[in-house]
Amino acid sequence: MTTSSFIDFAALVMLAVVPYILASQGTMLAGRTGLFIVSQEGIMLVGASVGFLGAYLFDSLLVGVLLAMLVGGLMGLVLAYFTTTLKLDQFVVGLAVFFLGLGLSSLLFKVVIGVTLQPPIVPTLDAIPIPLLSRIPVLGPILFRQNILVYLSVLLSVALYLLLYKTGMGLALRSVGENPKAADSLGINVTRNRYVTAVIAGMLMALAGAYLPMVYTGTYTEGIVRGRGWLSIALTFFGGWTPHLILLGSFFFAGVEVLALRVQVTSIGIPHQFLRMLPYLATILVMIFAFRGVRPPAFLGQNYDRESRTSS
Amino acid sequence: MNQTPILHVEGINKRFGAVQALKDVDLSLQSSEIHGLLGGNGAGKTTLMNVVYGLYKPDSGQIFLRGRPVTINSPRDAIAHGIGMVHQHFLQINTYTVTENIVLGTPIPHRPTMDLTQARDKIRALSDRFGLEIDPEAHIEDLPMGARQRVEILKALYRGVDILILDEPTTNLTPQEVDSLFESLKLMVAEGMSVVFITHKLREVMSVCDTISVLREGRRLLTAPRSELSEEEIVRTMVGSEEALEDSMLFSEQRRDEEAGIVREEIVLDVSDMRIADENGVLVDDLSLSVRAGEILGIAGVAGNGQQELAEGILGIRPLSRGRVRIGDRDVTGLGTRQILHLGVAYVPEDRLQDGFLPTASVAQNLILGAQRRTPYSSARGVLNRRAITETAVALIQRFHIRTQGPEDMAATLSGGNIQRMMLARAFAHPVRLLILHNPTSGLDIPSVEFVYDLLLSHKREGTATLLISDDLDELMLLSDRIATLYRGRIVGVLERSAFDKYTIGRMMSGVEAHD
Ligand SMILES: Nc1ncnc2c1ncn2[C@@H]1O[C@H](COP(=O)(O)OP(=O)(O)OP(=O)(O)O)[C@@H](O)[C@H]1O
Ligand SMILES: [Mg+2]
Numbered sequence: 001m002t003t004s005s006f007i008d009f010a011a012l013v014m015l016a017v018v019p020y021i022l023a024s025q026g027t028m029l030a031g032r033t034g035l036f037i038v039s040q041e042g043i044m045l046v047g048a049s050v051g052f053l054g055a056y057l058f059d060s061l062l063v064g065v066l067l068a069m070l071v072g073g074l075m076g077l078v079l080a081y082f083t084t085t086l087k088l089d090q091f092v093v094g095l096a097v098f099f100l101g102l103g104l105s106s107l108l109f110k111v112v113i114g115v116t117l118q119p120p121i122v123p124t125l126d127a128i129p130i131p132l133l134s135r136i137p138v139l140g141p142i143l144f145r146q147n148i149l150v151y152l153s154v155l156l157s158v159a160l161y162l163l164l165y166k167t168g169m170g171l172a173l174r175s176v177g178e179n180p181k182a183a184d185s186l187g188i189n190v191t192r193n194r195y196v197t198a199v200i201a202g203m204l205m206a207l208a209g210a211y212l213p214m215v216y217t218g219t220y221t222e223g224i225v226r227g228r229g230w231l232s233i234a235l236t237f238f239g240g241w242t243p244h245l246i247l248l249g250s251f252f253f254a255g256v257e258v259l260a261l262r263v264q265v266t267s268i269g270i271p272h273q274f275l276r277m278l279p280y281l282a283t284i285l286v287m288i289f290a291f292r293g294v295r296p297p298a299f300l301g302q303n304y305d306r307e308s309r310t311s312s
Numbered sequence: 313m314n315q316t317p318i319l320h321v322e323g324i325n326k327r328f329g330a331v332q333a334l335k336d337v338d339l340s341l342q343s344s345e346i347h348g349l350l351g352g353n354g355a356g357k358t359t360l361m362n363v364v365y366g367l368y369k370p371d372s373g374q375i376f377l378r379g380r381p382v383t384i385n386s387p388r389d390a391i392a393h394g395i396g397m398v399h400q401h402f403l404q405i406n407t408y409t410v411t412e413n414i415v416l417g418t419p420i421p422h423r424p425t426m427d428l429t430q431a432r433d434k435i436r437a438l439s440d441r442f443g444l445e446i447d448p449e450a451h452i453e454d455l456p457m458g459a460r461q462r463v464e465i466l467k468a469l470y471r472g473v474d475i476l477i478l479d480e481p482t483t484n485l486t487p488q489e490v491d492s493l494f495e496s497l498k499l500m501v502a503e504g505m506s507v508v509f510i511t512h513k514l515r516e517v518m519s520v521c522d523t524i525s526v527l528r529e530g531r532r533l534l535t536a537p538r539s540e541l542s543e544e545e546i547v548r549t550m551v552g553s554e555e556a557l558e559d560s561m562l563f564s565e566q567r568r569d570e571e572a573g574i575v576r577e578e579i580v581l582d583v584s585d586m587r588i589a590d591e592n593g594v595l596v597d598d599l600s601l602s603v604r605a606g607e608i609l610g611i612a613g614v615a616g617n618g619q620q621e622l623a624e625g626i627l628g629i630r631p632l633s634r635g636r637v638r639i640g641d642r643d644v645t646g647l648g649t650r651q652i653l654h655l656g657v658a659y660v661p662e663d664r665l666q667d668g669f670l671p672t673a674s675v676a677q678n679l680i681l682g683a684q685r686r687t688p689y690s691s692a693r694g695v696l697n698r699r700a701i702t703e704t705a706v707a708l709i710q711r712f713h714i715r716t717q718g719p720e721d722m723a724a725t726l727s728g729g730n731i732q733r734m735m736l737a738r739a740f741a742h743p744v745r746l747l748i749l750h751n752p753t754s755g756l757d758i759p760s761v762e763f764v765y766d767l768l769l770s771h772k773r774e775g776t777a778t779l780l781i782s783d784d785l786d787e788l789m790l791l792s793d794r795i796a797t798l799y800r801g802r803i804v805g806v807l808e809r810s811a812f813d814k815y816t817i818g819r820m821m822s823g824v825e826a827h828d
Contacts, residue, residue: 168420175405175416182403185367186417186467187388298406306386307368309671309724 003138009258010142014150015215016254019044019208021153023232024239024246025160026204030076031241032164033194034177035083035201036301038094041229042101043075043202044209049105051210052220053112055122064122065210072206073199075101080198084191087303109220121218125149125211149211156204160243173197177297180304190304205229227276234280241296253279316379318343318506319364319395319475324373326359328725330717333359334370335530341475346497346507348521348538352550352757353729354715355527357510358400361477365397366390391417396473398464400480400510400728400755401665406453410446410463411435414470438469443492454592456616457484457662458783465493476500477508480728482516483754486614486783494520512729512757514543526550551759575793576605579638580746580777581626586635588621588801595621596801599635603746603777608768610792611781614821618801619781620662623748626779627659628652639746653682655746658739662750662781668735671724675716676705678723679738704741712737713760728755740767747771747778753787765791785814799823 023040030037047068055064075097082093113120125147134144164170175183176193184190212224235253239246260275317340326334333356341347351357362368364375366384375382377393384390390397404413415431432448439446444462452460461484468476482490497507497520511517517524518538525535526549534549581603588596596618603609613619624630626637628649636645644652653659661667669678680689680701688700705719712733716726726734732755739747747768753761768778768791782788788795789812796806797820804820807813 166426168415168426171408171412171416171420171426175408178405178407179403182405182413183416185365185387185397185399185403187386187391188417189388295407309726 007138007141009262011145012258013251013254014142014146016257017250018149018153018211018215019228020232020235020250020253021157021247022204022208022211023229024235024250025153025157025243026201026208027232027236028239028241028243028246029160029204030079030194030197030201031236031297031300032174032177033190033197034180034297034299034302034304035079035194035198036090036094037079037198037201037205038091038233039075039079039097039101039229040205040232041225041227042098042105043072043205044101044212044225044229045105046075046101046108047072047206047209048212048224049108049209049220050206052122052213053108055214056120057112061122061125061214064214065207068206068210069203072202072204072209074202075206076199076202077195079202080195083303084194084198087305090301090303105220106222119219119221122214124216124218125214147215149207149215154247157243157247164243174297177299180299181306184304184306208232231279237296238279238282252282256282315343317341317376318378319508320376320379321360321364322374322376324360324363325371326356326363326368327371333530334363337373337527337530337532339525339532339535341506341508342523343506344501344504345522346501346509346520348517348524349508349510349527350512350517350524350546350550351527353733353755353760354727355550356530357527358479358727360527361397361479361508361510364390365395365477391471394474395477396468396471396475397477398468398479398481400483402460402464404452404460404463406451408452409448410450410452410455410466411448413452413463414448414467418471435466435470438466442466442469442496443489456620458486458489458615461485462489473505475506475508477510479510480512480755481509482511482513484615484751484783487785490516512755512761514546514758517546518543528552547758550757575607576775578605578775579603580605580640581779582638583622583626584636584638586622586625586637587633588618588625588630589633590630594801596625598802601796601803601806603779605745605775605777606772607794608772608778608780608792610788610795611779611798612785612788612795612817612821613798615783617798619750619798621801622798623659623661623750623779623781626652626748627657650682656744657746657748658742658744659748660735660739660750660752662754664731664735664754669723669731671722673723674720675709675714675723675726675734676701676719678734679705679708679719679741681738683742708737708741712740713763729757729760732756733760736764736767740771744771744776747776748781749778750781751783752780753782753784785817789814789817797821 023044027037027040050071051064051068054067055061058064079093079097082088083090127145127147130144134140164174172183172188173193175188176190180190209225213220217224231253235249236246239249256275256278260272263270263272263275319341321337321339324334324337337360339360349357359368363370364384366386366389375384382393384393405416408416411428411432414435415428420426435446435448444466446459446462446466452463461481465481482493485493501507509521521538523535524538524541524546526533526546528550579602583602584600586596586599587594599622601609611619611622621630625632628644628647632645636643638644639652639655639657642655644655670681683689684696685694689697691697702719709716709719714726714733714737715730723731723734736752753764756764772778780788780792793809794806795812795817797804797817799821800823804823804825807816
């Protein structure tokens with residue numbers, strides 16, 4: 001591989017990493033309060049659809065992004081309400097919201113745009129070269145000549161790490177996902193923690209979806225998320241439900257994605273389906289061998305009821 | 313006694329399904345007193361205190377603090393009113409350190425450095441002052457039950473409360489720790505704190521409480537100053553009927569001594585040169601012991617000196633780094649736990665919540681757990697036989713007086729002592745050659761303790777070998793034929809029944825070898 005094709009490849013990976021980071025960090029954050037979201041794919045689709053429509057109608061990517069996050073936040077709120085307040089099964093609710101998103105995303109697009117041969121296009125996100133740093137040979141073009149969301153998603157990961165492991169707020173938040181009864185008995189508001197993380201998770205997932213038309217296609221298509229939502233669940237496990245390992249894992253998942261695309265184009269004998277299977281395989285292998293020490297939150301997937309003696 | 317009580321509850325009712333856990337309970341806690349709350353397993357002690365602490369919402373009733381009516385909707389409200397509670401079943405985050413568990417929920421600097429140095433110093437100071445030894449950096453999951461108990465107490469002390477509720481705080485403490493806890497309680501009460509103290513140990517009640525209340529089946533039956541009560545009166549109120557009282561007072565040391573001689577020749581358990589090590593270091597080393605049929609071998613030692621590892625090593629739960637285990641004439645070293653249990657071994661682990669039961673399964677399922685593949689519970693094809701399971705469960709519930717709504721009730725709804733009864737019922741349900749019991753009477757009320765002692769002796773008579781690991785020296789000296797003392801995973805010495813002496817064993821527990 002020549003230097004320039006390596007730079008190309010690496011820069012593409014940097015571009016592809018964003019949705020993985022955003023969706024998985026959202027999954028992780030909600031999981032840290034015990035809420036196991038499985039609606040990623042649906043929320044991302046809605047994010048893609050709403051984000052595109054907003055950007056198109058208001059002629060502004062920023063408005064698109066904000067609208068997508070608003071709707072994503074609402075979907076997070078729905079998840080929180082049905083699981084935390086009504087105490088319904090998290091998987092059932094999560095799948096319902098996934099299907100809701102699946103339908104809603106196409107419906108919105110069809111209602112607003114209609115069926116066209118030539119779908120409308122929005123401009124893609126500009127790269128923002130960082131002065132000086134972007135001139136470093138090799139690293140410059142890879143790391144410092146990217147769009148704003150690339151920078152933001154990496155910063156978000158760092159911020160989440162600091163929040164969870166270096167602040168009292170994070171200590172309290174994580175305790176809710178480990179043993180909500182213990183947290184509750186110390187005056188920590190379990191319900192509020194769950195609602196807040198669910199809403200933030202929804203916003204991040206929708207943003208992950210909105211990113212896709214704004215970077216790749218310029219428009220919304222039905223298959224646009226292409227399983228990235230489901231993959232982000234695997235990625236969250238891969239990253240041991242910790243922000244820093246999820247960040248690392250995102251590069252791996254994005255790398256495989258870009259590679260699979262290349263193989264498809266150049267066709268060097270390996271079926272690209274095989275490559276697309278790799279992230280799942282890697283997750284299983286990594287979970288078996290590498291991160292035995294890191295565990296998912298102990299209360300993941302369960303709902304807390306103060307008066308029931310089973311929740312502790 | 314005309315001053316306003318600091319805490320007063322009135323007409324509290326609480327029902328769980330068909331169980332009326334509290335019936336019209338009134339209770340007053342005076343300022344600067346230690347108020348002992350007694351009652352059999354399932355009497356409603358924990359429920360009442362959970363109501364005060366905001367964990368349970370009462371169906372009716374009113375709480376008054378310092379004379380004024382208050383509503384306590386959550387533990388957060390209770391904390392704001394200066395109430396602290398030590399929970400019977402520890403409420404701790406297993407993956408956090410001791411310090412993190414203690415500071416959780418208190419204002420911590422939100423700066424990106426989360427500086428816990430100060431908190432750690434405060435914890436060290438508290439642990440020095442109250443004689444509650446703890447390593448603030450240790451992770452909860454690595455700690456033995458005794459240390460976790462101390463963490464639970466430190467959690468309340470750290471918050472500097474006015475009203476302290478202690479729900480069976482001494483279950484996992486050594487006698488020395490209990491003494492120093494009582495000294496501290498007296499100090500704190502002198503400084504103006506008021507304490508509700510729940511326990512099953514009369515000795516503790518008599519030595520530390522100013523006032524005593526007794527609950528039975530959800531009603532408060534008695535409140536009086538300690539000086540006006542005798543132990544017998546208390547037990548009679550707790551138990552209810554005269555005959556039950558006589559039954560429960562039957563067990564005497566004399567009767568035990570009569571049984572002492574009948575140990576048989578046959579060796580049932582033989583452990584030779586056992587060594588267990590993991591990433592935390594060597595936990596059991598150079599350990600050999602044997603238990604004969606009809607013998608009760610007591611294991612003494614300060615909690616955390618290899619007791620649990622010894623039991624788990626015998627049962628194949630932990631791999632041995634060296635040594636052999638024989639049961640009867642079979643070498644079971646390296647066998648799986650299920651195979652070992654099927655040889656006629658029953659085990660009651662110390663941590664009943666973690667290692668002992670399935671909280672969301674039914675009481676019946678818990679009672680036959682471990683025997684589920686055997687007849688009559690399973691058919692030859694492996695299909696569970698519901699009727700056989702229910703029949704056994706009903707019989708065991710009756711025989712062991714497990715307070716539950718029925719065999720189909722979810723196990724987690726049982727009170728602490730009733731979970732313990734369930735664990736014991738399971739161990740004694742089938743004929744066994746070898747019993748391994750770790751703190752079998754922890755959390756049991758007085759009649760149940762006597763019941764278990766009786767049961768142990770009748771098994772002894774029938775030739776069962778028993779390895780009795782206990783933190784309660786009185787219990788060990790009452791029941792054992794021999795006592796081996798563990799210190800840092802090694803046996804320091806073994807005493808015959810005739811040589812039992814609290815002082816000697818106490819010294820051995822601190823690592824000093826016996827000189828005879
Ligand atoms: N959350 C709950 N759900 C259902 N039943 C409950 C619950 N909490 C308590 N109970 C029932 O209420 C009764 C009183 O239980 P409680 O825990 O207050 O007893 P206790 O006096 O503390 O007993 P112990 O000495 O065994 O701890 C028991 O019959 C118990 O099964
Ligand atoms: Mg209790």
